[in-house]
Amino acid sequence: xxxxxxxxxxxxxxxxxxxxxxxxxxxxxxxxxxxxxxxxxxxxxxxxxxxxxxxxxxxxxxxxxxxxxxxxxxxxxxxxxxxxxxxxxxxxxxxxxxxxxxxxxxxxxxxxxxxxxxxxxxxxxxxxxxxxxxxxxxxxxxxxxxxxxxxxxxxxxxx
Amino acid sequence: xxxxxxxxxxxxxxxxxxxxxxxxxxxxxxxxxxxxxxxxxxxxxxxxxxxxxxxxxxxxxxxxxxxxxxxxxxxxxxxxxxxxxxxxxxxxxxxxxxxxxxxxxxxxxxxxxxxxxxxxxxxxxxxxxxxxxx
Numbered sequence: 001x002x003x004x005x006x007x008x009x010x011x012x013x014x015x016x017x018x019x020x021x022x023x024x025x026x027x028x029x030x031x032x033x034x035x036x037x038x039x040x041x042x043x044x045x046x047x048x049x050x051x052x053x054x055x056x057x058x059x060x061x062x063x064x065x066x067x068x069x070x071x072x073x074x075x076x077x078x079x080x081x082x083x084x085x086x087x088x089x090x091x092x093x094x095x096x097x098x099x100x101x102x103x104x105x106x107x108x109x110x111x112x113x114x115x116x117x118x119x120x121x122x123x124x125x126x127x128x129x130x131x132x133x134x135x136x137x138x139x140x141x142x143x144x145x146x147x148x149x150x151x152x153x154x155x156x157x158x159x
Numbered sequence: 160x161x162x163x164x165x166x167x168x169x170x171x172x173x174x175x176x177x178x179x180x181x182x183x184x185x186x187x188x189x190x191x192x193x194x195x196x197x198x199x200x201x202x203x204x205x206x207x208x209x210x211x212x213x214x215x216x217x218x219x220x221x222x223x224x225x226x227x228x229x230x231x232x233x234x235x236x237x238x239x240x241x242x243x244x245x246x247x248x249x250x251x252x253x254x255x256x257x258x259x260x261x262x263x264x265x266x267x268x269x270x271x272x273x274x275x276x277x278x279x280x281x282x283x284x285x286x287x288x289x290x291x292x293x
Contacts, residue, residue, distance in 0.1 A: 071212075118171070
């Protein structure tokens with residue numbers, strides 16, 4: 001029997017992406033490369049260690065109180081995978097900056113993550129999440145071809 | 160600082176252009192007809208997937224537009240029909256189409272437009288189809 005998918009308020013990852021994108025952009029403009037390892041560590045916690053280590057999940061509840069309850073929940077795995085990709089890119093950027101002194105490459109990767117994170121926050125198009133869905137479609141030979149969503153009424157709202 | 164602002168603006172412009180290209184209505188669909196899908200009359204057709212929240216939001220409004228313009232509403236799930244997505248070049252959902260005579264695609268949107276634009280297009284398609292051919 002398969003485990004039921006962990007569900008999340010879809011606005012929570014977008015909130016996290018807005019913070020990631022904005023902080024990276026401000027870090028680039030203010031010449032603060034320290035944001036690269038800090039955000040890499042933050043995304044590592046969110047992606048590799050699970051929801052308890054996701055700082056954005058702790059920052060989100062006040063925002064949710066303002067927005068009201070979501071109309072539906074979506075599975076947590078795709079945004080978690082997107083966080084993993086963000087973590088890998090920012091780790092590479094950190095090594096590029098601090099290890100090899102290639103500032104251009106470091107900020108190129110940082111701005112790419114920033115651009116994609118802000119794109120997801122503004123439009124809802126999460127490129128990393130789409131890669132996850134695509135990879136799962138290929139891995140399961142089309143058996144799981146789409147994201148799992150549930151209306152809130154049936155599930156209750158976690159987090 | 161100005162140099163950095165310019166670089167950031169260039170990167171964000173590139174992301175925005177990529178998004179715009181991706182969201183653009185597929186040209187192939189605009190030149191097609193949906194007769195192979197059994198649509199041979201004026202209709203409002205929504206290409207969607209089950210996990211697409213904007214599609215679910217759009218559906219009641221499209222049904223209402225269809226009722227108002229007296230044309231049928233059809234929904235095609237491209238997850239169930241990946242061949243259709245490939246055939247018509249559909250990259251994004253919802254993709255909304257108004258068809259005319261013979262299922263010919265008259266207009267395409269990749270997001271739900273405001274102010275009754277779709278109902279008006281469907282009404283025009285229905286009136287044009289009702290007229291005898293010249």
